[in-house]
Amino acid sequence: MPLTPIPLPDADLLLDPEFLSRLEAAELLTELTATIPWQHEAIRLFGQEVLQPRLTAWHGDAGATYRYSGLQLNPQPWTPALQKLRQHVEAVTGAAFNSVLLNLYRTGQDSMGWHADNEPELGSRPVIASVSLGATRSFRLRPRDPLLTPHPPLSLALTSGSLLVMRGLTQQAWLHALPKTTRVQEPRLNLTFRLVITPDRG
Ligand SMILES: O=C(O)CCC(=O)C(=O)O
Numbered sequence: 001m002p003l004t005p006i007p008l009p010d011a012d013l014l015l016d017p018e019f020l021s022r023l024e025a026a027e028l029l030t031e032l033t034a035t036i037p038w039q040h041e042a043i044r045l046f047g048q049e050v051l052q053p054r055l056t057a058w059h060g061d062a063g064a065t066y067r068y069s070g071l072q073l074n075p076q077p078w079t080p081a082l083q084k085l086r087q088h089v090e091a092v093t094g095a096a097f098n099s100v101l102l103n104l105y106r107t108g109q110d111s112m113g114w115h116a117d118n119e120p121e122l123g124s125r126p127v128i129a130s131v132s133l134g135a136t137r138s139f140r141l142r143p144r145d146p147l148l149t150p151h152p153p154l155s156l157a158l159t160s161g162s163l164l165v166m167r168g169l170t171q172q173a174w175l176h177a178l179p180k181t182t183r184v185q186e187p188r189l190n191l192t193f194r195l196v197i198t199p200d201r202g
């Protein structure tokens with residue numbers, strides 16, 4: 001199936017629910033769950049160190065560094081499975097990516113809070129390609145400023161093998177989240193391909 005636009009003001013969203021077949025998605029979920037060196041990172045929340053409600057990993061080109069808590073961190077190298085998926089995602093989106101953030105939501109109790117992917121390293125109008133594997137979860141979107149972007153919040157059911165592309169003004173005008181749910185016990189793995197722009201230090 002092709003990528004199909006989801007019409008929304010001040011956003012540019014495209015969805016292909018069948019980017020991967022059910023079988024390809026299930027096999028990739030098994031492989032990545034077993035082979036990725038998953039981290040359980042702490043974050044500071046209201047002055048307290050707490051563990052993130054999910055497991056994460058960051059892979060990419062050696063130069064695609066990102067800043068985190070004052071540190072400049074190098075991504076883990078591409079694995080063959082991630083490299084192959086990157087090429088597939090680049091072919092259907094026509095965009096280039098040099099890194100991928102992986103999130104493993106072990107059960108419906110794992111989640112991600114409201115945010116935009118608006119780190120300076122991503123530039124002002126990043127293209128972010130999000131592949132989902134495993135359990136279907138609700139991906140929520142809401143305008144950052146409902147006066148500037150008068151539209152109700154919405155929910156997209158991201159199924160196994162789906163590809164969601166966010167580009168244009170999406171990260172400027174909208175926030176997104178993956179809320180907890182008691183209805184899901186199975187894991188979901190999400191990969192967001194990104195292009196990190198590293199400043200020239202000549
Ligand atoms: O799991 C998802 O679908 C969203 C992940 C996300 O927003 C992120 O990694 O920035």
Ligand SMILES: [Fe+2]
Nearest residue numbers: 115116117176
């Ligand atoms: Fe995000």
